[in-house]
Amino acid sequence: MTSITHLTVQDIRFPTSRSLDGSDAMNAAPDYSATYVTLHTDTSLEGHGLTFTIGRGNELCVKAVESLAYLIEGETLEAITGEMGSFWRRLTSGDSQLRWTGPEKGVIHLATAAIVNAIWDLWAKSEGKPVWKLLVDMSPEQLVKSLDFRFVSDAITPEEALGLLRRQADGRPEREAEMRAQGYPGYTTSAGWLGYPDDKVRRLAREALAEGWTHFKQKVGGDLEEDRRRAQILREEIGWERALMMDANQMWDVDEAIANMRQLAEFDPLWIEEPTSPDDILGHAEIRHRLGSIGVATGEHCHNRVMFKQLLQAEAIDYCQIDAARLGGLNEVIVVLLMAAKFGVPVCPHAGGVGLCEYVQHVSIFDYIAVSGSLEGRILEYVDHLHEHFEHPVVIRNGHYQVPTAPGYSITLKPESLSEHVYPHGPAWQTH
Amino acid sequence: MTSITHLTVQDIRFPTSRSLDGSDAMNAAPDYSATYVTLHTDTSLEGHGLTFTIGRGNELCVKAVESLAYLIEGETLEAITGEMGSFWRRLTSGDSQLRWTGPEKGVIHLATAAIVNAIWDLWAKSEGKPVWKLLVDMSPEQLVKSLDFRFVSDAITPEEALGLLRRQADGRPEREAEMRAQGYPGYTTSAGWLGYPDDKVRRLAREALAEGWTHFKQKVGGDLEEDRRRAQILREEIGWERALMMDANQMWDVDEAIANMRQLAEFDPLWIEEPTSPDDILGHAEIRHRLGSIGVATGEHCHNRVMFKQLLQAEAIDYCQIDAARLGGLNEVIVVLLMAAKFGVPVCPHAGGVGLCEYVQHVSIFDYIAVSGSLEGRILEYVDHLHEHFEHPVVIRNGHYQVPTAPGYSITLKPESLSEHVYPHGPAWQTH
Numbered sequence: 001m002t003s004i005t006h007l008t009v010q011d012i013r014f015p016t017s018r019s020l021d022g023s024d025a026m027n028a029a030p031d032y033s034a035t036y037v038t039l040h041t042d043t044s045l046e047g048h049g050l051t052f053t054i055g056r057g058n059e060l061c062v063k064a065v066e067s068l069a070y071l072i073e074g075e076t077l078e079a080i081t082g083e084m085g086s087f088w089r090r091l092t093s094g095d096s097q098l099r100w101t102g103p104e105k106g107v108i109h110l111a112t113a114a115i116v117n118a119i120w121d122l123w124a125k126s127e128g129k130p131v132w133k134l135l136v137d138m139s140p141e142q143l144v145k146s147l148d149f150r151f152v153s154d155a156i157t158p159e160e161a162l163g164l165l166r167r168q169a170d171g172r173p174e175r176e177a178e179m180r181a182q183g184y185p186g187y188t189t190s191a192g193w194l195g196y197p198d199d200k201v202r203r204l205a206r207e208a209l210a211e212g213w214t215h216f217k218q219k220v221g222g223d224l225e226e227d228r229r230r231a232q233i234l235r236e237e238i239g240w241e242r243a244l245m246m247d248a249n250q251m252w253d254v255d256e257a258i259a260n261m262r263q264l265a266e267f268d269p270l271w272i273e274e275p276t277s278p279d280d281i282l283g284h285a286e287i288r289h290r291l292g293s294i295g296v297a298t299g300e301h302c303h304n305r306v307m308f309k310q311l312l313q314a315e316a317i318d319y320c321q322i323d324a325a326r327l328g329g330l331n332e333v334i335v336v337l338l339m340a341a342k343f344g345v346p347v348c349p350h351a352g353g354v355g356l357c358e359y360v361q362h363v364s365i366f367d368y369i370a371v372s373g374s375l376e377g378r379i380l381e382y383v384d385h386l387h388e389h390f391e392h393p394v395v396i397r398n399g400h401y402q403v404p405t406a407p408g409y410s411i412t413l414k415p416e417s418l419s420e421h422v423y424p425h426g427p428a429w430q431t432h
Numbered sequence: 433m434t435s436i437t438h439l440t441v442q443d444i445r446f447p448t449s450r451s452l453d454g455s456d457a458m459n460a461a462p463d464y465s466a467t468y469v470t471l472h473t474d475t476s477l478e479g480h481g482l483t484f485t486i487g488r489g490n491e492l493c494v495k496a497v498e499s500l501a502y503l504i505e506g507e508t509l510e511a512i513t514g515e516m517g518s519f520w521r522r523l524t525s526g527d528s529q530l531r532w533t534g535p536e537k538g539v540i541h542l543a544t545a546a547i548v549n550a551i552w553d554l555w556a557k558s559e560g561k562p563v564w565k566l567l568v569d570m571s572p573e574q575l576v577k578s579l580d581f582r583f584v585s586d587a588i589t590p591e592e593a594l595g596l597l598r599r600q601a602d603g604r605p606e607r608e609a610e611m612r613a614q615g616y617p618g619y620t621t622s623a624g625w626l627g628y629p630d631d632k633v634r635r636l637a638r639e640a641l642a643e644g645w646t647h648f649k650q651k652v653g654g655d656l657e658e659d660r661r662r663a664q665i666l667r668e669e670i671g672w673e674r675a676l677m678m679d680a681n682q683m684w685d686v687d688e689a690i691a692n693m694r695q696l697a698e699f700d701p702l703w704i705e706e707p708t709s710p711d712d713i714l715g716h717a718e719i720r721h722r723l724g725s726i727g728v729a730t731g732e733h734c735h736n737r738v739m740f741k742q743l744l745q746a747e748a749i750d751y752c753q754i755d756a757a758r759l760g761g762l763n764e765v766i767v768v769l770l771m772a773a774k775f776g777v778p779v780c781p782h783a784g785g786v787g788l789c790e791y792v793q794h795v796s797i798f799d800y801i802a803v804s805g806s807l808e809g810r811i812l813e814y815v816d817h818l819h820e821h822f823e824h825p826v827v828i829r830n831g832h833y834q835v836p837t838a839p840g841y842s843i844t845l846k847p848e849s850l851s852e853h854v855y856p857h858g859p860a861w862q863t864h
Contacts, residue, residue: 027528055529056499060539063495067488096459097487103682103710103733106538107492151709154686154718250535254586277583278535279738281713282745286586301535306711313714 002077002126003042007115009065010036011058012050012413013423014354014386020195021385022054022352025221026249028195030054032354032386033423035061036413037114039122041077047122048412051114051325052353057107058423064111067098072115081123084146088116088331092148105303109328116329117359121409131330131409132362136176136369140165143370147335155309161338168373175369183400184364185375186382187215187245189352191234194219201230205237212398215243215270215379221251224260231267240268247273250301254283258290271295271319278302285316297321300350304328308336312343319377323350324359330409333363337371346376352383357394358410361401389417434509434558435474439547441497442468443490444482444845445855446786446818452627453817454486454784457653458681460627462486464786464818465855467493468845469546471554473509479554480844483546483757484785489539490855496543499530504547513555516578520548520763524580537735541760548761549791553841563762563841564794568608568801572597575802579767587741593770600805607801615832616796617807618814619647619677621784623666626651633662637669644830647675647702647811653683656692663699672700679705682733686715690722703727703751710734716748729753732782736760740768744775751809755782756791762841765795766803773804784815789826790842793833821849 016022017029033055039047051061071091072080080087091112093099102108124131135143144161191204201218208216216238220227227246234244246269252260257275264272272294276283278301288296299321302308311317320340327333340347347367349360364380372378380401387393391412395402404410421428448454449461465487471479483493503523504512512519523544525531534540556563567575576593623636633650640648648670652659659678666676678701684692689707696704704726708715710733720728731753734740743749752772759765772779779799781792796812804810812833819825823844827834836842853860 026525027532030529030532053529054532056527057530057533057540060492060496060499060533064492064539067492093458095488097462097485098489100459100462100486101489101492101539101542105711105735106540107496107533108489108538110533151685151712151715153688154715253583256585277738279537279736280583280742282742283583283586283738303537304711306709306715310712310714 004039006040006073007069008038009062011062011423012036012421023193023195024219024249025251033058034354035114037118039118047118049114049118050355051110060107061110064107085148089148112328113325120330125408128407130404132365135366151306152309156339179365180403183402186380188213188382189217190384192218217245220246221248243270245270248275250274257287271297273297281310285314305332305335320345320347321350337367341372346378351381354386355411436471438472438505439501440470441494443494443855444468444853455625455627456651456681457683465490466786467546469550471550479550481546481550482787483542492539493542496539517580521580544760545757552762557840560839562836564797567798583738584741588771612835615834618812620645621649621815624650649677652678653680675702677702680707682706689719703729705729713742717746737764737767752777752779753782769799769803778809783813786818
């Protein structure tokens with residue numbers, strides 16, 4: 001038995017705004033940050049999880065983790081993992097007073113994600129497996145029991161989920177071998193930040209091409225002429241046989257999104273990401289319907305499975321971009337993977353920030369091996385920031401994520417990175 | 433000129449769980465709480481605003497107000513009210529780092545509501561008028577300039593809003609006189625809490641009848657047989673010519689809501705409120721479509737104008753139940769009033785808790801005089817808790833809210849109530 005004796009949480013911030021890494025039309029100067037949870041146990045194991053924010057406001061997620069901690073301290077890992085679906089329900093709805101501040105959205109749900117993911121990290125470490133392999137080795141019955149279908153049973157029942165998982169059972173060993181040999185295909189956003197000057201965009205695009213990337217994403221939604229100029233630079237560098245995606249980071253109203261994307265259509269974008277408010281399901285459906293040949297993608301700010309259910313029901317998206325820490329941790333992510341598989345929409349997770357690439361490699365590899373069984377239209381975001389702070393960072397070769405092998409969810413930060421970047425007293429913040 | 437020198441915020445909690453006031457199927461034992469904001473100025477005026485929570489988690493809203501405070505401290509009231517629409521945009525999106533933790537939902541948006549409403553309170557006090565009268569006396573142009581139509585321009589443009597307001601301009605004086613003479617019609621939830629024993633339900637229903645109420649609401653969503661028994665008691669007491677509403681507080685999945693309401697249909701409910709997840713726009717539309725004769729109501733957990741826009745576009749609701757502190761303050765509430773008027777859906781605000789009745793009387797009176805011009809299908813929730821703590825509590829006569837006359841938004845708490853209930857060190861919490 002492993003008892004979770006107590007939980008600690010740290011406010012970790014990286015001063016990325018100094019170089020405009022991660023700048024886009026909505027988020028001009030983010031400081032990539034993590035609400036970093038450690039589950040301490042009565043064994044040698046620790047569980048780690050984080051939620052991602054972009055600076056100010058991280059203190060709110062830290063405090064929300066502290067408010068939720070009493071729901072987990074003193075529990076055993078075995079009691080939690082034996083009834084993972086019930087545990088998730090208890091964490092999200094068991095304290096109705098805390099639930100009121102969401103429900104299942106915003107600060108309280110971001111905090112939930114950090115805790116839930118720390119449980120999965122601890123569980124995988126206790127089994128000596130990376131999270132994706134822990135999931136792949138679970139029976140369909142055990143997996144479905146780990147999930148909560150509340151509020152989505154009109155779109156997918158536990159029985160349907162079982163059916164989907166069983167249908168993919170046969171090919172699992174072959175797909176696992178394929179992943180271990182080739183990795184999961186990725187795309188790069190590193191060249192496309194809005195705050196980078198043209199020559200930096202051009203240089204980074206060339207470097208990315210040389211590294212083997214075939215899909216590139218640029219930020220749009222600022223000045224339309226500048227968007228066009230940067231699209232032109234990217235097309236000059238990557239040619240027309242490679243894919244260019246565009247990301248507006250919620251800058252536009254519905255009609256504005258349609259008008260602007262008609263202007264940018266000449267650059268043949270594969271998708272427009274976050275064209276408008278992340279809450280606007282019907283707006284995304286309208287944009288998708290009226291744009292026709294350009295795909296619509298969203299999800300990094302889609303706050304729970306109920307919203308994803310509707311994006312799928314309304315046929316509002318071509319690409320489902322779950323975020324591993326905006327949804328309430330891995331349990332809710334898996335519910336969305338199952339719904340997307342049922343509706344036939346590819347999942348292309350959001351990544352970048354700090355730790356999101358480390359998380360979602362497990363999600364996509366599991367999705368391919370056990371849920372969707374397909375790589376068609378699937379591609380996993382990659383951004384080359386801040387990986388050096390992790391004990392087991394992602395490994396990219398030739399534009400592909402290599403299968404993680406270390407036990408856990410790959411999210412454990414190095415002790416020296418933690419002490420350097422703890423906010424506001426860490427050395428990284430004293431020099432500013 | 434009035435300069436806002438600084439902002440203070442208090443964590444105020446009332447131990448309502450001790451008597452199960454406010455108990456429902458989702459929220460078994462709430463402690464009605466307020467994140468209470470005071471805007472201090474360089475004049476004798478103070479502005480007050482609060483957001484409502486039900487206990488734990490209030491500390492998160494308090495901290496979020498502290499995080500937002502820098503956006504308002506040092507500003508003048510005149511600069512803010514002269515460009516109220518821009519101010520609102522700056523508060524909700526001007527700090528993209530804070531925006532990330534929503535956007536426009538959960539803890540950060542609840543905190544925004546407290547600050548925004550405090551501005552309106554201060555503005556109305558500086559004009560010597562109650563908020564509803566401040567609004568009624570504004571020109572359509574000035575009102576529309578106070579609003580932000582971002583993300584809803586596909587449903588209502590500023591020009592359409594102007595048209596709606598101008599259309600109602602003629603009858604304003606008559607409707608204002610009518611409100612002053614008769615008040616705004618209300619309904620009572622006081623008898624229907626889930627945690628009350630049958631004899632208390634019966635006694636409270638009789639008392640409410642004697643007070644002149646004609647519309648009564650009960651909580652459902654626990655055990656169906658108990659829901660039926662309590663509906664039976666209420667129908668025995670109020671008869672069949674008076675209205676009975678039901679409120680499930682988000683307990684059901686979509687198909688479950690339909691099945692259960694078919695069971696409860698024999699009690700002829702006027703509406704079913706919050707039948708499922710507040711995020712499930714398409715689910716509400718499905719329930720409404722399949723239930724037919726029973727109205728569908730929701731909104732107290734509808735977190736922003738984008739969600740209300742879709743509830744209206746999808747024809748998902750018969751009654752629009754805005755919450756004065758779940759939406760980002762009065763500016764966003766007015767945008768929803770305008771959309772509801774355009775779509776022809778009556779607004780029946782959520783109230784109760786602490787301070788919500790005090791707030792929404794201004795909203796509904798303004799809606800009648802200047803926006804919708806109609807009382808048809810409109811009725812304003814009333815719950816008889818905690819009014820004694822306000823400097824200017826609501827006044828009810830014969831089931832009608834009497835027009836508030838004191839300057840401001842009626843939300844100023846008495847100093848002795850604040851010191852008694854400040855959490856966790858106030859005397860009210862020491863005896864527990």
